[in-house]
Amino acid sequence: MPAADSHLHPTRPKAPAEAIARPRVGVAKLTSCDGCQLTILDLEDHLLEIAAAFEIVEFPEATSNRSSGPYDVLLVEGSVSTPEQVEWITELRRRAGILVTIGACATAGGIQALRNWGNEPAWRASVYPRPELLETLATSTAISDHVVVDAELRGCPIDPHQLLELLASLRVGRRPQLADEAVCLACKRRGTVCVVVAEGIPCLGPVTQTGCGAICPAFGRGCYACFGPKEQANVESLAAWFAEHGVDETSVPRLFAGFTAYAPPFREQAERATRHAHGQKERTDA
Amino acid sequence: MVTGAAEARFLPRSQLQVLIDLLAEDGRRVIGPTVADGAVVYDEVRSPDDLPVGLRDEQAPGSYRLVETGTPRVFDVTVGMTSWKRYTFPPIVPLTRASREDGHLSLESSAETPELLAFLGVRGCELAALRVQDRVLAGGPFVDTDYLDRRQSSLVVAAQCTRAAKTCFCTSMGTGPEAGEGADLVLTELDDGFLVESRSPMGDQLLDRLPADLAEPAQQTAARLAVAATRESIGNPVATEGLHDRLLDALDSPRWQEVADRCLACANCTLVCPTCFCTSVTQRADLDTSTIVAERSWDSCFTAGFAKVAGGSFRSRRQDRYRQWLTHKFATWIDQFGTSGCVGCGRCISWCPVGIDVREELEAIAPPAEGLRKHPQLAGGTGPATYSIGTIRSIAAETADTYSLVIDGIDPTITNGTPGQFLMVEQPGFPAFPISISRYGLDHVVLTVRAAGPATSHLVHSEPGTEIGLRGPLGVGWPVERALGRDVVIATGGIGLAPLRPLIDALVSARDRFGRVRLHYGARTPRDMLYTDELASWPELGIEVALTVDRAGPEWLGRVGVVTQLFDQDDWRGQPAVAYLCGPERMMQVAVRTVGERGIPAERTFVSLERHMECGIGLCGHCQMGKVFVCRDGPVFSVAQLGDALNVEGL
Numbered sequence: 001m002p003a004a005d006s007h008l009h010p011t012r013p014k015a016p017a018e019a020i021a022r023p024r025v026g027v028a029k030l031t032s033c034d035g036c037q038l039t040i041l042d043l044e045d046h047l048l049e050i051a052a053a054f055e056i057v058e059f060p061e062a063t064s065n066r067s068s069g070p071y072d073v074l075l076v077e078g079s080v081s082t083p084e085q086v087e088w089i090t091e092l093r094r095r096a097g098i099l100v101t102i103g104a105c106a107t108a109g110g111i112q113a114l115r116n117w118g119n120e121p122a123w124r125a126s127v128y129p130r131p132e133l134l135e136t137l138a139t140s141t142a143i144s145d146h147v148v149v150d151a152e153l154r155g156c157p158i159d160p161h162q163l164l165e166l167l168a169s170l171r172v173g174r175r176p177q178l179a180d181e182a183v184c185l186a187c188k189r190r191g192t193v194c195v196v197v198a199e200g201i202p203c204l205g206p207v208t209q210t211g212c213g214a215i216c217p218a219f220g221r222g223c224y225a226c227f228g229p230k231e232q233a234n235v236e237s238l239a240a241w242f243a244e245h246g247v248d249e250t251s252v253p254r255l256f257a258g259f260t261a262y263a264p265p266f267r268e269q270a271e272r273a274t275r276h277a278h279g280q281k282e283r284t285d286a
Numbered sequence: 287m288v289t290g291a292a293e294a295r296f297l298p299r300s301q302l303q304v305l306i307d308l309l310a311e312d313g314r315r316v317i318g319p320t321v322a323d324g325a326v327v328y329d330e331v332r333s334p335d336d337l338p339v340g341l342r343d344e345q346a347p348g349s350y351r352l353v354e355t356g357t358p359r360v361f362d363v364t365v366g367m368t369s370w371k372r373y374t375f376p377p378i379v380p381l382t383r384a385s386r387e388d389g390h391l392s393l394e395s396s397a398e399t400p401e402l403l404a405f406l407g408v409r410g411c412e413l414a415a416l417r418v419q420d421r422v423l424a425g426g427p428f429v430d431t432d433y434l435d436r437r438q439s440s441l442v443v444a445a446q447c448t449r450a451a452k453t454c455f456c457t458s459m460g461t462g463p464e465a466g467e468g469a470d471l472v473l474t475e476l477d478d479g480f481l482v483e484s485r486s487p488m489g490d491q492l493l494d495r496l497p498a499d500l501a502e503p504a505q506q507t508a509a510r511l512a513v514a515a516t517r518e519s520i521g522n523p524v525a526t527e528g529l530h531d532r533l534l535d536a537l538d539s540p541r542w543q544e545v546a547d548r549c550l551a552c553a554n555c556t557l558v559c560p561t562c563f564c565t566s567v568t569q570r571a572d573l574d575t576s577t578i579v580a581e582r583s584w585d586s587c588f589t590a591g592f593a594k595v596a597g598g599s600f601r602s603r604r605q606d607r608y609r610q611w612l613t614h615k616f617a618t619w620i621d622q623f624g625t626s627g628c629v630g631c632g633r634c635i636s637w638c639p640v641g642i643d644v645r646e647e648l649e650a651i652a653p654p655a656e657g658l659r660k661h662p663q664l665a666g667g668t669g670p671a672t673y674s675i676g677t678i679r680s681i682a683a684e685t686a687d688t689y690s691l692v693i694d695g696i697d698p699t700i701t702n703g704t705p706g707q708f709l710m711v712e713q714p715g716f717p718a719f720p721i722s723i724s725r726y727g728l729d730h731v732v733l734t735v736r737a738a739g740p741a742t743s744h745l746v747h748s749e750p751g752t753e754i755g756l757r758g759p760l761g762v763g764w765p766v767e768r769a770l771g772r773d774v775v776i777a778t779g780g781i782g783l784a785p786l787r788p789l790i791d792a793l794v795s796a797r798d799r800f801g802r803v804r805l806h807y808g809a810r811t812p813r814d815m816l817y818t819d820e821l822a823s824w825p826e827l828g829i830e831v832a833l834t835v836d837r838a839g840p841e842w843l844g845r846v847g848v849v850t851q852l853f854d855q856d857d858w859r860g861q862p863a864v865a866y867l868c869g870p871e872r873m874m875q876v877a878v879r880t881v882g883e884r885g886i887p888a889e890r891t892f893v894s895l896e897r898h899m900e901c902g903i904g905l906c907g908h909c910q911m912g913k914v915f916v917c918r919d920g921p922v923f924s925v926a927q928l929g930d931a932l933n934v935e936g937l
Contacts, residue, residue, distance in 0.1 A: 046573065049572075053574060164573065167573060168571045168572065168573050171574065172571075172575050177568055177569070179589070179591060180591060181586075181589040182550070182551070182589075184552040184553055184557070184639075185552075185557060185584070188584070190377075191372065193322060193324060193327065193367055194325075194367065196639045197325075197348060197637050197638075198324040198350045198351070199323075199324055205639075206552035207550060232551050232590065232602075232604050236547075240640075241348070245348075
């Protein structure tokens with residue numbers, strides 16, 4: 001079992017003992033929307049290269065060919081949210097040489113981790129007519145909460161350039177260059193005017209790990225942290241600043257209750273947001 | 287300075303387009319302030335309409351807004367978010383391209399021939415920033431040729447500032463608002479146009495071709511006054527004198543942690559800084575690694591990766607990174623490059639998403655010593671070498687053999703002394719003796735004297751009204767300023783409290799500028815304690831007092847033991863603290879060791895020494911102690927200054 005915050009510091013893939021000519025690659029999914037798999041398919045200009053370099057043996061969004069492994073490299077999207085998945089990911093870990101989790105669900109529990117603060121049986125009953133037929137966990141958690149992970153690609157969805165870099169690094173057995181710095185560096189290199197400073201827009205870029213290319217601020221909106229917390233993320237300071245500068249105090253924690261809400265540095269804020277929402281609901285009920 | 291020969295001209299506002307066209311003539315792209323997404327960024331300017339016409343920037347910590355002014359002025363904005371660094375030292379520069387074909391490796395440089403640029407509207411602080419980067423990147427043994435090429439391909443038209451933002455502090459850094467060296471042309475905006483001055487042969491050529499008449503004296507005066515008013519409005523927000531040493535002396539300041547509680551380590555300050563030059567090289571490989579492109583991109587000492595080695599980052603905490611940045615910018619930069627790394631443009635203040643103000647942090651971390659008593663000027667008729675006359679106003683017993691004498695009618699030079707300084711006291715017929723000043727009043731001083739010999743006995747038994755000769759204040763006293771922003775521990779015994787009392791007075795007078803203050807005081811018996819009323823009242827003034835005696839009487843309910851034992855009771859960690867020690871040499875040796883073990887460095891542990899003194903000015907030779915004259919170089923020394931001398935028997 002890895003440390004609870006292991007997904008803060010992406011572990012690096014092990015160099016293969018000897019270079020494998022054409023590694024067997026699998027893509028698997030747990031609880032997710034398949035968007036990260038689609039990002040792989042979006043690498044249209046590189047698909048032939050990828051297929052030449054890797055033997056894709058399992059990829060639900062791309063092929064009906066199945067393989068139960070073993071895999072030299074296994075990319076897994078999605079969070080762990082059912083008892084079955086707890087066993088499944090343990091089994092997948094056994095079959096994978098290098099296990100790479102991809103996307104906000106796999107690396108932080110995803111948007112569905114908001115349920116971790118809710119009343120799971122009540123929700124289940126409100127959605128399904130026969131909730132007793134369903135087996136589900138009360139929580140949606142990152143894969144690294146369950147098995148050791150060799151590398152992580154963050155994001156909702158993942159960034160295609162980071163994926164290519166990961167694949168290129170796997171080819172030669174070097175460390176992928178996945179920066180753990182703030183989104184702000186990408187904004188400044190791009191020359192994007194800071195939306196926090198110039199417009200007072202709450203933006204989570206300063207506490208969010210880079211990798212997306214700072215897309216949202218370039219379009220005049222705040223970063224919503226789909227890449228999750230950067231190392232040394234000072235969530236408290238940023239939240240306090242927003243609260244002091246025009247963001248409604250109850251809205252501040254809600255900013256963090258997004259795609260990576262259950263990642264530890266965001267968790268406390270997100271918990272406040274959900275507590276607040278639940279408090280309101282109870283009042284409505286009464 | 288290369289100064290053009292041509293005289294200042296006046297370019298009417300309507301002719302600004304001509305200047306832009308002239309700059310662009312030989313294929314140069316003109317870069318100047320433009321407006322994008324609510325802020326000024328430096329981008330291509332083809333006509334005056336591209337400039338921030340009728341706009342003013344309102345900058346504050348963590349905030350930047352453009353405000354309409356309704357005037358046709360174009361340079362009422364100060365510095366933009368981007369700096370010219372974007373063009374002279376771009377965010378991403380391709381370095382090399384490596385490819386492997388048939389087993390052969392080829393490496394080629396990706397260096398580009400830089401495009402010709404003209405910078406329009408470079409501020410004084412920004413010119414200074416270019417000079418700083420010139421030194422850093424092109425002034426050392428190794429030259430960044432990409433930078434040099436780009437610098438040499440750019441023409442510089444400066445704009446002197448006729449207004450300042452609230453975040454500006456160029457005046458403190460000596461970089462503006464006037465345009466210093468490095469410009470070809472210098473503009474100063476007036477209501478109806480621009481005063482244009484040439485500063486280079488290139489500037490002369492441009493000036494000759496401008497449709498601009500010689501400037502009227504009134505126009506020149508108006509320009510000068512406008513810039514002077516800007517200087518006035520900025521004031522001098524950062525005390526730079528001694529800042530290098532003050533900052534490096536504060537590496538263990540508790541404030542680093544406080545600022546780290548707010549700092550996001552997001553790196554914005556460094557990337558908007560016009561002088562920050564740190565970069566990292568990344569390699570981008572294609573899937574089969576046949577081609578690898580190496581690029582250099584802006585990096586920052588605020589990222590973990592910047593100081594990472596196998597095993598982790600050398601600066602894993604935000605406080606480490608903030609300290610690295612601030613001490614480099616304002617102190618070690620000077621050691622490395624002979625210039626401060628800060629030009630006072632204020633970008634790091636405005637563009638910090640949580641508004642951390644470097645001016646405030648400098649004040650808190652490395653406070654200037656102003657406002658505290660300074661070493662008096664030694665010029666004039668009175669002072670070290672000359673006696674003045676004082677009158678004994680009153681004599682009060684402190685203990686069985688120690689008395690406090692109020693001396694008035696004295697020369698102001700004496701009342702202007704510093705805590706820890708001493709006077710030579712002259713009574714006709716007796717040898718002169720040194721005595722510490724135990725309190726400074728506006729028109730008097732207090733001397734606390736133990737009747738230890740004939741001269742001192744004679745003094746304490748004088749009648750009020752007796753005149754005595756005084757020479758001083760002499761020596762180097764307690765460096766109170768070293769305690770700014772820090773915890774203070776004072777340990778002393780017996781009459782050793784006397785020279786420390788003015789120090790305590792100084793701490794009390796500016797109590798909120800210091801951290802916790804503790805006084806550890808010991809005496810042989812309770813009756814040997816000085817200033818007992820004050821010992822009782824100091825706690826109300828924020829001085830924690832711990833007392834101990836060697837031998838207690840029936841009335842003593844406090845501690846018994848030596849002074850240094852008082853440290854054992856305490857929960858403090860001494861690391862960010864300052865220690866002031868005075869007492870018998872044996873006691874100080876133990877106290878020095880004790881505070882050293884608690885983490886107070888020798889540089890911040892100060893002792894006051896006693897030696898036979900006659901002249902008080904290092905000329906008679908009596909008070910030598912190793913390398914120092916105690917009277918002239920002391921009596922207060924840092925333990926670091928003394929080295930081992932304190933522990934050498936009989937030195």
